[in-house]
Amino acid sequence: MLTSKKRKVLIYGFSVTAESPGYVGPLIKLLSDFDLVKVGNGGIQPHHALFYIVDEIKKHAPDELILEFSTAAFRSFYDKNEYKKILFFICSAAIKLGVRPHILDLPRSDVSYDNDWVLNFHRCLSQQYGIGWVDVCTESFRSGAISGYLRDGIHTNELGANYYSSVLSEYFLDSIATNASSLPVSPISNFGADMLDCARAVSLASLAENSSLEYFERSGFEGTFLPIDVGQEIRVSFSETLNVKGVSFLMGPLTSSFHLDFGGCTRSVNAYDRFCYYTRFSVQCFDNLSAASVIIRSDENRSDVVLLKGVEESPVKNYLGDILVLSNQYDEIKLPNDYLAA
Template structure:
């Protein structure tokens, strides 16, 4: 039976959402099963570091990539950087023999007729002969800037179910593109003696083992040769705070708390790449001074929860 992965962000993550509704429309007798990974709160430039891990876990036959709903258009990154995400995705599909298609869903703050991201996705699919589905207009379908109301869920689900009737296209090796290597190091696999303290964060098809750091505690890791440190994943929630990290020469701070930390969620941060051999990370005692949007702040001791070090490496060449 074909395994189809819907790979997206907070819109895909909603449960039950349009993916589950599409599964009902397809029915139990279909020759396919739908899986989803919805990285709510993250962006495509975070996802590319986690892609290999996700594909190892799900092992899909087909990917429907839903990358147009996150808010990264507004974050000041150059549009050309998104080409690196698309290249990482198509290269992985070519290497693993996975069929690929793109699904673009609307935002109220985006005009699909002039949006660079919609245009880039459409051109990417046309250039590579990939199926492309776009629902450009969210009029009457959204309950906020991007998340669908009940009618929107029904429209998205019907469109996805119909889209899945189209023939699959698997990118060949000739479609691979030179791009930097984006990877992730599981902190839990490199810090011994913590097996009984590890916890698993799991939501919307994605799970990651978290390594705890109590106040004043320090953990140290070696960064693989040839790779630069460029980011982190971590748990954000009522007891998160600030983690200090250093290579022994320069101290920096990773803020793992914001106004939404009245609940737990996966967080990620990208930094400018640094060529460090090692990294040490310490949980600071400081209580956050950021007010929550709802609820009362937890003033108990801070506990850091670290998922990955995000890394990047040299650009490979293809003959």
């Protein structure tokens, strides 16, 4: 007897999605007819996820993509138009790969949802292009229920996790199950296959010679990292000149700071803060620079940081992941005039 294949759903988000069991745990139990996979990349922002999400889509090959971006802190410091451009790109890339994107808006207690530009933008994307949209914010904010769902203003308690999962379950059964054959309109009308590599992460571990490597996995996100001891110097050559936008690395009880020399353009990164009682993934972005190689040096500087709990460990060792690359083709993407922020 033939059985129909379960629709695969990739839920990609940040620390709220990363929690275990969080809202994804009870959702898996409610939706046994779906194949749910989560990647919770806690501690980063949408403009960091830009460099990783296409690879995650290719890796997991889902039918549906749920984007949980709204709980990150970017509202307070990131350019509105740049965020909109990121969503245009990610949704268009997903559609090009045959995947239906959906935006999941989960609440923060420090945001007023009567006139939130992020929520309003997501609503417009849904209305104009047919991008899926799940709004958990508006009703929970207006009813005051939000105060009973969050333990710290962002992350859920058990009541909040169960509420999120129930709303999502209804959405899955109503929208995803009944519209399984249709893709929305691409926000970037001329998005070609060549544009999938506009934003990418180039693995330092794959380029470094004769080096031991460190594997890291947390909440569905995984990567291989290049360890660097204090006083060690590692030179990595790229196969071509890259437009470098940043670097990814681990932060934890062993890490400190390190320095990157891109052919005379030096960037320093602090990989140690008061939350380094556990190991986590992190990203630092730079102003654009062009480079064909990088020299990496590690030092012991921890700037007298005192951990919130636990104790610092030694010997100091840093772990570098990827060089983040943004092509000129991405820079040429333009938002429609009616989406430009004043």
